[in-house]
Amino acid sequence: MRKRSLLALAALVVLTGCGDTSASARPSQTPKQDNKQRIEAVKADCMKGKGFRYTPFVREKILLGPDLEKAGTGDYAAMKAHRSKWGFNVFSNLVYRKELEADNQSGGADPNVMTKKDLSSAQQKAYSKALAACQAQAIKQITGKSVKSQQDWFEQADKLLAQRRTRELDGDAHLVELASAMADCMTGKGYQPAAKNPTSMESWGQLTFMREMHELARKEGGRDIPPYTSAGPFYQPTHLADADARRYLAKEVKMALDDLECGKDFYAAYLPKSGEVAQAAQAEFGIDPD
Known part of the structure; x- marks a missing residue:
């Protein structure tokens, strides 16, 4: 079984309509977006x-x-092309594992590992x-955030993101109207979205399959894996047959x-x-968006 953090997956949700951040969707560069580099420099000292x-x-x-960048802006054709292969970016992590691993290597190797x-x-x-x-000291010095560990760092960032998504996205009247219409349409197709607010409509499909994948991992790991919650983390099975993963x-x-x-x-x-x-x-926490 493999554990995956929800924060890592959240990066995928904004770019493809299930949580990913494309270059086209990014705001202009600000000093806060240099926090990661500044944190690293303080850590080294x-x-x-x-x-x-x-x-x-x-x-x-x-x-x-360019197609993936378009998908991140909500371009219909680009999103359709992406989803036709990757779905909500859940079981595709198993089916296209080698392809994803090759992509992950393109960011370079951390020399500190050696x-x-x-x-x-x-x-x-x-x-x-x-x-x-040193990491806790650097984060405090650069961002003003007090963290106890790597996990605490990500959990605090998750909490801030959830708060802002609720306020700025679920509080947007136009998005609320569009999300409600989308939910009604999905109900007409036989699906049952849990809620009609914008953030729920964005993530409900992906969460549905994350829950399903997590339960498969629980069957492998038994009591070592806690029940699924949307607060994560979620687990991936390691012994699922390729044919079943593709199904x-x-x-x-x-x-x-x-x-x-x-x-x-x-x-x-x-x-x-x-x-x-x-x-x-x-960026406020000095965390890489990808």
């Missing part, structure tokens, strides 16, 4: 003071093709402890395309604004 070498590392942005690997076992433990302390993906693709047909107008209005909200919240 802090580690040097503790007697360790640390190279500031920010993974290069993976350049999106730096730590060259240390003795005792030194590695000291390195990890020092790095955790689940086919079901996901069909629903994703129905969702797009009903939400054509909704996504065109929602995705650009959602991308800006996500980008700003993550």
Whole structure:
């Protein structure tokens, strides 16, 4: 079984109508969006003071093709092309795993992994402890945010993003109207969206299949995996047969395309604004948006 954070998946939700942030949907560069680089520089100085070498590392942005950029703005044709293969970006993680792994390598390798690997076992433990302390110090210095750990850092960013999405997206009267019309359309196709507010309509399809995938992982891992909650994390099965993964993906693709047909107008209005909200919240914490 593999665990995946919801924050990582949230990056996918804004770009393709199930949570991804495209370059086209990003706001103009601001000082806060340089926080990641600044945090890395402070971490390096802090580690040097503790007697360790640390190279500031920010993974290069993976350049999106023009079609994927269009999908991030709610372009119908681009979204349809993407969803026809990837669905809501859930079971496609299993079916197209090798393709995704190749893409993930394009951001470059973190040189600090080898730096730590060259240390003795005792030194590695000291390195990890020092790095955790330096990261917390850097985040506090650059962003003013007090975090206890890497997990706490992401959880706080998640909380801020959820608050802003509720206020700025669910509070938008035009988006509320479009989301309600989309929900009615999906109900007419035999689906049962949990709620009609904009953020729920954006994510309900993806969450439906995340829940299904999580339950498959629970069957593998038993009591080691907690029940699924939308607050995450969720787990991926590691022993699902390829044929079964493709069967689940086919079901996901069909629903994703129905969702797009009903939400054509909704996504065109929602995705650009959602991308800006996500980008700003993550940048405030110095977290890479991708």
